[in-house]
């Protein structure tokens with residue numbers, strides 16, 4: 001997908017974590033959570049799963065940008081009369097955490113490894129669900145680089161994109177690339193699962209792709225097609241030993257991702 005290399009950002013970034021040896025960046029929806037909150041809203045409150053999957057496939061094939069497809073999904077929720085607060089309440093009730101994430105996060109924190117959420121979702125929804133799932137303290141510590149929302153006086157709402165001129169809406173590579181410019185860049189781990197992670201897939205040192213039971217393994221399909229090396233993982237408890245082995249210097253990134261054909265071990 002052709003795109004500008006450095007799209008202008010309409011939203012601020014948190015400071016880059018300098019002098020770290022390792023940094024974790026992770027997608028939120030369907031990666032740190034067990035289901036994608038935007039998909040969930042679209043399927044249950046918006047135009048439904050079939051139309052959403054049509055849009056997802058158009059993004060995968062390059063027929064449509066992620067930005068436009070994702071906006072359509074969310075507009076269908078607002079157009080059906082569902083307020084942003086109603087969505088927040090629903091998601092706080094129904095969105096669950098990956099079973100291994102708390103332990104993974106605690107280990108990263110104890111080992112001075114920042115964890116940054118890089119999401120195409122809207123920050124206020126992520127904060128609301130995150131604080132509900134991991135508690136206020138951890139939720140406040142975790143940087144979130146996401147999109148935002150505009151709520152209108154009549155109750156309608158629109159996604160506010162971080163990179164409105166980019167076909168990604170939020171070009172996740174822009175959260176990764178500043179680390180490359182540091183004098184002593186850290187090893188970057190990126191975790192993702194879906195079409196929203198396509199913009200990040202090529203830029204991490206070690207890409208973890210979540211395998212899900214619902215058959216919506218869009219990032220895995222993309223990486224296979226584009227021959228992007230990655231590690232498949234079912235939940236964060238399975239990813240933790242892999243990260244630990246790299247951090248301990250027992251295995252190199254190259255050793256972890258081989259063989260390419262099945263996504264490594």
Ligand SMILES: [Mg+2]
Pocket residue numbers: 027028029030031036192193194196
């Ligand atoms: Mg996702």
